[in-house]
Amino acid sequence: MPIRPPLMALHMFCTVVKEGGFRQAAQRLNLTPGAVSRQIQTLEGHLKQVLFDRGGGNSATLTLEGQNLYERVADRMTELVDALNPLDHHRRHIAILVETSVTLAMHWLIPQLQVFRQRHPHVQVHVRTVDGVINPSAPVDVFIRRDPAELRGLPAQTFLAEHSVLVSNPVFASTLVLPVSKGLDWLHDVPRIGTRSRRDLWPSWSKAHGMDGKLPDPPLEFDNTVLAIQAAVQGLGVLVVPEAFIEPMLESGALKLLHPARIDTGSYSFAVGRLQASSRVSIFTDWLRECGAQ
Incomplete structure (x- = not known):
């Protein structure tokens, strides 16, 4: 008697690849990551092959065997799921x-x-x-x-071209003394906000204004630009940020330009x-x- 293939495990395998990881697939299927992992182990046991490189933890990095399997079954599995779930397909x-x-x-x-x-x-x-x-x-x-x-x-x-500008909260800006004769040297003396995901922004601004290497790293640093923008809106310091992300805030007065320059940042x-x-x-x-x- 032929051995029946584990179709549920095969479906989960395709879902892990499509969603980009075990955790994401579990969320998609309303299961725990452990349940998804066990189904993948069942499929690997059935095929006697390792389908994922486990070195990346939650990642869905396919082995050569996993890539070959996915290329052979992905379209067929999608057709099967669509046939059984016509509303979801639509x-x-x-x-x-x-x-x-x-x-x-x-x-x-x-x-x-x-x-x-x-x-x-x-x-x-x-x-x-x-x-x-x-x-x-x-x-x-x-x-x-x-x-x-x-x-x-x-x-x-x-x-979309990205141009970045120097901004702060208007109230914070009113406390700054900006002597024209000193150029931008005043930036040494004010709180500056940085972004871990965009550590290129302050160096790009410094280089564009002849201050390359003269400014230390920003003392206030946040994980992403969303948080950095919020910090600037709350008056925590000055920020170099892509203009496209803050145009509504400039129009509403939540943020204020501190310098007329717009620099290319990608x-x-x-x-x-x-x-x-x-x-x-x-x-x-x-x-x-x-x-x-x-």
Whole structure:
């Protein structure tokens, strides 16, 4: 009698790869990471092969055997799941999934989406936030990253130039003495806010103004730009930050420019994550380019 293949374990295997990790797959399936891990072990025992490199902990790094298996079964498993869940299939195929960083999503993409929805009401956009190198096997339609290397070789198109400015809370700014004759030397004497995820910003500002290497590291440092912006709004110090993220705050008066200069600090690129871009994906990426050109 032939041995029946463990289809549930195979489904979980495909989900781990698509979601980018055991924890993410567990959240998707409403299971514990341990339950998912046991199913993967069952499949590995059935195949007598190791499918994942366990050195990365929660990561979903496939071995050569795992990659070969995924390439052979992923499409068939998707078809099987769609056949058994037609409503879920319909919902997935009328929406596009966009993956980007939390800062770009919160301070640039989401504020723009209302305009997109008004123009294209038939296209649903789902946004998920992930930092770092993409997982090309994830079921994502459009990846957006600042560093093109994080797009893992997918054809990338630059759509948004990044210009950074020097800002602070207006009340904090009113306490500063900014002598014109001393240029920007006053920055040595004020609290400066830094971002661990963007340690390039202060050095870029310093270099652009002839202060390369003269400023020490910022005494106040936060994990990401979202927190750094909030710290500046609360009056904790001065901040170099991409202008696109704070335009509404400048307009409302929550933040104030401390210097007229705008320095180039990079750009953002997108890559289409599926083999063939749908018409909905093309509509979205055309809109991205339009927004970036404004």
